[in-house]
Amino acid sequence: MSDLEIFDRIESEVRGYIRSFPVVFDSASGSTLVTNDGREYLDFFAGAGVLNYGHNNPLFTQALIEYLQRDGIIHGLDMATSAKRAFLETFEARILAPRGLDYKVQFTGPTGANAVEAALKVARQATGRSNVVAFTNGFHGLSLGALAATGNKKYREAAGAPLDNVTRLPYDGYLGADVDTLDLFEKMLDDSGSGLDLPAAVIVEAVQGEGGINVASSAWLQRLRAITSARGILLIIDDIQAGVGRTGAFFSFEESGIVPDIVTVSKSISASGLPMSLVLMRREVDVWKPGAHTGTFRGNNLAFVTARVALDAYWADTLFVDEIAEKSELLRVALFEIAAANPTFGFDVRGRGLIYGIASTSHPDLAGQVAAEAFTRGLVIETSGARDEVLKFLPALTITEAELQRGLTIVRESLAAVLAA
Numbered sequence: 001m002s003d004l005e006i007f008d009r010i011e012s013e014v015r016g017y018i019r020s021f022p023v024v025f026d027s028a029s030g031s032t033l034v035t036n037d038g039r040e041y042l043d044f045f046a047g048a049g050v051l052n053y054g055h056n057n058p059l060f061t062q063a064l065i066e067y068l069q070r071d072g073i074i075h076g077l078d079m080a081t082s083a084k085r086a087f088l089e090t091f092e093a094r095i096l097a098p099r100g101l102d103y104k105v106q107f108t109g110p111t112g113a114n115a116v117e118a119a120l121k122v123a124r125q126a127t128g129r130s131n132v133v134a135f136t137n138g139f140h141g142l143s144l145g146a147l148a149a150t151g152n153k154k155y156r157e158a159a160g161a162p163l164d165n166v167t168r169l170p171y172d173g174y175l176g177a178d179v180d181t182l183d184l185f186e187k188m189l190d191d192s193g194s195g196l197d198l199p200a201a202v203i204v205e206a207v208q209g210e211g212g213i214n215v216a217s218s219a220w221l222q223r224l225r226a227i228t229s230a231r232g233i234l235l236i237i238d239d240i241q242a243g244v245g246r247t248g249a250f251f252s253f254e255e256s257g258i259v260p261d262i263v264t265v266s267k268s269i270s271a272s273g274l275p276m277s278l279v280l281m282r283r284e285v286d287v288w289k290p291g292a293h294t295g296t297f298r299g300n301n302l303a304f305v306t307a308r309v310a311l312d313a314y315w316a317d318t319l320f321v322d323e324i325a326e327k328s329e330l331l332r333v334a335l336f337e338i339a340a341a342n343p344t345f346g347f348d349v350r351g352r353g354l355i356y357g358i359a360s361t362s363h364p365d366l367a368g369q370v371a372a373e374a375f376t377r378g379l380v381i382e383t384s385g386a387r388d389e390v391l392k393f394l395p396a397l398t399i400t401e402a403e404l405q406r407g408l409t410i411v412r413e414s415l416a417a418v419l420a421a
Contacts, residue, residue, distance in 0.1 A: 003036065020371070021380055028055035031399045033380060042407050044381040044395045049209065049241040049355075052268035054396040059313050060272040060306040067305045076299035078107060087304040087311075094311040095250055101259065103280035106288070109295030110275030110303075112240035112266035113141025116203070118279050118293045119262045120145050123201035123234045126287045133185070133202040133233075135171040137211030137386060140203060140238055149203050151211065152386060167196055171208065172220040182223050189231060201234040201262070206252035209241040212385030213350045213357030213392060218256035225258040234261040234285065240277075244268040245397050247353035248324050250315060255352075261285055270303035271310030324397055327404055328353050331393060334408045338415065350390075354397055357390040364389035366418065373414035379407055 003024045007015065026036040031054055033041040046052065053060070068074075073081045088105060096103060108118045124130055134140070134149035141147065142155055148163035150156065156163060169188075170181040188194035206221060208214040228235045237260040242252035244267065253260060263280040270276035275297065314320040332349070335358050339347035346361035360366045367383045370391055374381050384392045391411070395404060 017382075020382065021375060030054040030056075031396050031403050039378075041375075041378050041380050042403060042410070044379060044393055044407050046394050046396045047273060048267070048382070049246060049394055050267045050273050052244050052246060052397045053271050053310055053314070054398040055273075057272065057310075057398070059309055063305050063309045064272070064302060067302065072305070073301045075297070076301055077296065078294070078299055081299070081301055081304070083301040083304040083308075084299065087308045090308045090311045094315045099251075099254070101280070102283065103263070104283055104286045106279040106281065106286075106293075107298045108277045108279055108293065110266075110277055110297045110300055111141070112264065112277055113143045113146045114295060115240065115264040115266050115277040115279050116140045116146040116149070116238060117143055119236050119264050119281075120149070120201065120203070121293060122279070122281065122285060122288060123236060123262060126285045127200040127232070127234060129198060129200035130165045131197045131199045132166050133196075133199045134166050134168055135204055135208075136168060136174050137171055137208050137214060138203070138205060138238075139208065139210035167199065171204075171211075171214060172216040173214060180220070180223075182220065182227060185224075186227055189227070198231065199233050201236050202228055203236040203238055205238045205242060206256070207242040207247055207352055207355055209355060209392075209394075210384050212359070212390045213355060215350055215352055221253060221256040221258050225256075225260075228261075236260065236262040236264065238264050240264055240266045242355060244271075245314070245320065245324060245353070246355050246394075248321060248328060252352075270300070270307050272303070272306035274300055274303040274306060276300050276303035276307060320397070324353055327395075327397075327399065327401060328356075330401060330404060331356055331408070335393070338412060342415070342419075351393070354393070354395055354399075356393040357384065358393075359385065359390040366415075367391040369418045370411065370414045373417050374410050377410050377414060379410040379414075381407075381411070 004022060007018060024036045025033050027034045031043045033043050106118060108114045120132060132149060137151050138149060140149045144161060147155060147159055148166045169185050172181060174181055188196040206216050225235055237253050239252050243265050261282050262285060266277035269278060335349045335356060339349050345363055348359050348361060350357050364387045367390055368388050371381050371383050382392050384390045
């Protein structure tokens with residue numbers, strides 16, 4: 001009987017990552033995963049962006065042990081607890097206040113998709129309008145409201161129901177580097193014959209992760225903010241994968257200098273891999289009636305504990321941001337070197353911070369082949385994009401430079417092996 005027999009026999013066919021990484025993982029530390037038979041894998045996946053601070057970070061493990069040993073509240077719905085209070089105080093002091101952000105904080109159900117659902121609902125309530133503008137290759141979750149704003153055909157076809165009240169427009173760069181796609185948006189808003197009803201909100205990722213590591217320029221985001229502000233349209237930044245330091249700054253939109261009306265945050269906000277999601281919104285947008293958006297697990301106090309520790313440990317000064325910048329440059333240079341060394345494949349390098357991708361314009365299947373080969377050599381790395389054409393680099397922000405270099409060496413060797421086959 002194989003180690004995977006029980007999964008094949010009992011678990012739903014919907015399972016995905018187990019097919020790419022067909023081993024049984026047993027333990028993990030930092031950027032290393034270990035299987036039940038002792039094999040080690042270097043992690044360039046970080047739980048799809050959940051583990052920005054690495055696996056089992058000892059700072060968080062110790063805090064959890066101490067909290068559990070004193071019988072701290074684990075489940076609290078949306079009641080007041082000391083763990084939630086400590087998180088809110090620290091989040092305000094370390095993140096909101098230094099950036100001049102006066103946001104209310106909503107704790108939603110524990111998934112990023114639920115944060116998106118809440119953001120869309122409150123935007124529609126606050127404006128009294130129903131239509132939302134989303135962008136090509138955007139990914140916002142797979143529950144029906146979030147899925148309506150998601151672009152990928154594979155996910156949309158699985159809905160089994162109409163996906164309404166969303167207008168899709170081209171993301172920055174979708175029509176080429178020389179076309180400002182917001183010309184179309186602005187023209188449609190100003191033309192009463194365009195068929196575009198004034199939206200309640202625009203939802204956008206500053207860096208599209210699942211969509212293929214597409215990066216919106218600061219100028220594009222600034223213009224989008226100006227267009228929405230002038231017309232009373234709420235701007236939602238989906239920072240679920242690109243936030244919490246992934247692009248360098250805590251929020252992915254900081255580089256552009258804009259201030260969104262609503263921000264969705266999840267994945268790495270708990271720091272430890274525990275489920276946790278937030279919606280940040282301007283005070284005027286917080287039109288909720290008590291209990292209008294609930295969830296049994298919106299009070300994950302263990303996540304509050306580790307989130308607070310992470311904010312104090314990594315965001316009290318600029319040292320962590322500086323470290324991310326150094327590793328980002330190392331990764332960027334290495335990927336451009338790989339592209340330059342293989343000119344016939346038309347490699348495109350894209351990304352910011354420690355979310356990068358490399359894609360062959362002429363061989364879209366190459367990314368998946370390299371990822372599969374890399375796994376045989378001890379590296380966990382995934383793909384993204386509408387056709388899985390992008391090899392996606394998503395290491396922990398705490399990865400060492402030596403580990404980063406080792407992973408890049410495996411990628412180079414894997415690419416060479418695939419090309420030689």
